[in-house]
Structures are given as C-alpha cells and as structure tokens.
Amino acid sequence: MTTAGQQAATASSAPGRVGLLARLVARPELGSLLGAGLVLTFFSLISGQFLSTLGAATWLDDSATLGIAAVAVALLMIGGEFDLSVGVMTASSALITSLLAVYAGWNVWAALAAALAFALAVGALNGWLVMRTGLPSFIVTLGTFLALQGLNLGVTRLVTGTVQVSGIREADGYTQAGYLFASTVQVGGAPFPVSILWWVAVTAAASALLVRTRFGNWVFAIGGSAPSARQVGVPVVRSKVLLFMGTAAAAWLVGAINLLRYTTVQAGQGVGLEFQFIIAAVIGGCLMTGGYGSAVGASIGALIFGMARQGIVFARWNSDWFMLFLGAMLISAVLVNNTVRRRTERVRG
Incomplete structure (x- = not known):
C-alpha cells in the first residue's frame, strides 16, 4: 500500500515538476540570467575589486542608463520594429534642455518639459511614418537619425559657436532637477547614482x-x-506609435x-548608442523577428554589458577586448534565443 501510494504521489507530482521546468526553460530572460551569472563569476575571480561596494557601484552605474533605453527598445522589438534614432535622441533632448535653460533663460523644469514634448513628437512621427508608408522602421528611423544628427x-x-553646451548648473531649477535625476546615495562608502533607481523603476513598469x-x-x-492581430481587433497603428x-x-x-549629472552636452554624442541598446535587448532574449522577449531580459542584457565593460577595466586588460567579448555575447545570445523560442513553441504546441 505504501509503495503504491508513493508511486501515485510521484506520478501525480511529476507533471507539475516537468511543467514548472518547461516554463522556466521557456522564459526569454533565462539565457541572459545565466550569462550574467557567468560574467559576474568570471570577473569576480579575475579581480578582487569587482565585487566590492565601489566596484558594484561602478558597473551598475554603467548599466543603468543603457538599461533604461534598452528596456524601451526591447518593447519596440517585441512589437516587431526598430528605432535607430534613439541614441541621437538622447543628445537632442539634452541639447534642447540646455539651450533653453542656458541661452533662453528658461527654468530647467520647463526646458525638460519642452525637450520631452519634442522627443514624444519625433517618436510619434516615426511611428506614423512607418505605419503610413509601409517602409521598414530601419529606413524611417535611419532618416530620423541623420536629421537629428544634423540638427544637433x-x-x-x-547658437553657441561651438559643438557643446555647458553652464546649466547656474540655471534656475537645476538644484531640484539635479537631485531627482543626477544625485547619488552613499552605500557602504560608495556613491550609487539615482539613475540605478530609475533603471529599476523603468524595468518594473515595462x-x-x-x-x-x-x-x-x-x-x-x-x-x-x-495582420492577424488587426483581424482580431488590436489597434496596430496606435500601439506601434x-x-x-x-x-x-x-x-x-x-x-x-x-x-544634469555632467552639466554639459556635446552635439555629436549619442551616435552609436542605438546599437548598444539593440544588442542589450537581444542579449536579454529579444528576437530580431519580433513577438518574443521581455523587459527584465533586456535589463539583464544591459547589466551584462556594464559588467563586461567595467570588468575589463578592473582586470586591467586593453579595452579593445570588449568588442570581441560583445560580439561573442551577441552571437551566443541569438543562438540561445532561437533555441529557447523553438522549445517554447513545442511546449505551447
């Protein structure tokens, strides 16, 4: 009786265990989570400073702003589109804020609001053009990228006679805005930027x-x-915009x-960041074909990016090795993502 009962219990619990395992393996962020663990372990063994409080503050700081944008890019990629203008937009919005605050005498908060309105308008235009013309988002946002770069x-x-704007520290409202966007918190004697909290908040919300x-x-x-989504009543145009x-x-x-952290902005900065955002999203589990991925995975992808970049510094290696590491991570992530996607389809099928 006891043996039969044990066999029955085992039989009844096995599907649950298998189901749980299958769900875990099917998670898009699983590969990036394992990758983050490997990177963390590797650089911790290479450098004793990597896991120190100051070391953690350094690579979390590096990952934070990358992660904020990578999460938004991941949502767009899941929706089947790309945005090559997002990197330059980081400079455009900062330039608008600084020009209005420094040269037009605006309050920093008003300048930030105007920059946000400009960014949202450009984003809406990108989405509208993609849906209206049927052109690939790669082409549309490449055009936006070039236009913004020229405007910057x-x-x-x-306005300034140079290619940079500085002096926002003296603008009205800088202290309060700087506290919200650019302050630091001391933890264990190391400064942790508030951008890390913004990163966590954006990831959780997304x-x-x-x-x-x-x-x-x-x-x-x-x-x-x-097309299938449109047939079942999904507002495709509005959603993509x-x-x-x-x-x-x-x-x-x-x-x-x-x-607000560095108090200066260069007109040419931001170029190339769009590829870093996309790479972080892909490392985090997003597929280039759309319909698959997660915000948490993209955030972990940014964490891997930051740990690798700063880990090479802690290890005192030549920074040129970072590009090799990044290329290997990208190829590995694509292979893992495709494997996980096929397994997910089998589980669901």
Whole structure:
C-alpha cells in the first residue's frame, strides 16, 4: 500500500515538476540570467575589486542608463520594429534642455518639459511614418537619425559657436532637477547614482505593462503577426506609435540624467548608442523577428554589458577586448534565443 501510494504521489507530482521546468526553460530572460551569472563569476575571480561596494557601484552605474533605453527598445522589438534614432535622441533632448535653460533663460523644469514634448513628437512621427508608408522602421528611423544628427550639430554651432553646451548648473531649477535625476546615495562608502533607481523603476513598469495589461498582449500579438492581430481587433497603428513614443521618452530620460549629472552636452554624442541598446535587448532574449522577449531580459542584457565593460577595466586588460567579448555575447545570445523560442513553441504546441 505504501509503495503504491508513493508511486501515485510521484506520478501525480511529476507533471507539475516537468511543467514548472518547461516554463522556466521557456522564459526569454533565462539565457541572459545565466550569462550574467557567468560574467559576474568570471570577473569576480579575475579581480578582487569587482565585487566590492565601489566596484558594484561602478558597473551598475554603467548599466543603468543603457538599461533604461534598452528596456524601451526591447518593447519596440517585441512589437516587431526598430528605432535607430534613439541614441541621437538622447543628445537632442539634452541639447534642447540646455539651450533653453542656458541661452533662453528658461527654468530647467520647463526646458525638460519642452525637450520631452519634442522627443514624444519625433517618436510619434516615426511611428506614423512607418505605419503610413509601409517602409521598414530601419529606413524611417535611419532618416530620423541623420536629421537629428544634423540638427544637433547645426543648431548648436549656430547658437553657441561651438559643438557643446555647458553652464546649466547656474540655471534656475537645476538644484531640484539635479537631485531627482543626477544625485547619488552613499552605500557602504560608495556613491550609487539615482539613475540605478530609475533603471529599476523603468524595468518594473515595462515588465508590468507587458505581462499584466491588455496593451502588453497587443504588443506580443503585433510582433507575432500584425495582420492577424488587426483581424482580431488590436489597434496596430496606435500601439506601434505608442511604442515609438516610448523609446523617445526613454531617450529623453537618459539625456536628462546625463546632462544634469555632467552639466554639459556635446552635439555629436549619442551616435552609436542605438546599437548598444539593440544588442542589450537581444542579449536579454529579444528576437530580431519580433513577438518574443521581455523587459527584465533586456535589463539583464544591459547589466551584462556594464559588467563586461567595467570588468575589463578592473582586470586591467586593453579595452579593445570588449568588442570581441560583445560580439561573442551577441552571437551566443541569438543562438540561445532561437533555441529557447523553438522549445517554447513545442511546449505551447
């Protein structure tokens, strides 16, 4: 009787265990989580300073602004689109804020609001053009990238005579805005920037949006098949426009954090960041084809990025090795993501 009861209990519990294991393996962020653990362990063994309080503050700081934008880019990629203008937008929004505050005498808060309005308008235009013309988002946002880059350089040189703007520290409202976007918290004798808290908040909000709201379901449906989503009543155009506005808003936040922290902005900065955001999202589990990924995974991808970049510094290696590491991580992530996606389809099928 006891043996039979044990066998029955085992039989009844096995499907639950298998189901739990299958769900864990099917999670898009699983590969990035394992990768983060490996990177953390590797550099901890290489350098004793890597896991110190100051070391953690350094690589978390590096990951924070990258993670904020990567999470928004991940949502857009899940929806089946790309935004190549998000990197330059970080500079555009910072330049608008600083020009209005320093040269027009605006309060920093008003300048930040104007920069946010500009960013949202550009994001909405990107989304509208993609949906209206049917052109690939790669082409549309590449055009926006070039236009913003030209505006950044042209307007900044026209107003200041140089390619940078500084002096926002003396503007009205800087102290309060700086406290919100650029302050630090001492933990264990090391300064942890408030941008880390912004990163955590953005990740949590985006994750809740994806998994707990109707809009999140729409994003996955649109990324999987926009025509099918449209047939079941999903507002495809509105949803994609909002996703593009989300990447623009994230770029504004990153620009505000960097501007108020360093109090200066270069007209040419931000170029190339868009690829870092996409790479972080892919390392975090997003597929280039859309319909799959997670906000948490993109955030972990940014963490891997930051740990690797600063880990190489702690190890006192030549920084050129970082690009090799990044390329290997990207290829590995794509292979892992495709494998996980196929397994997920089998589990669901």
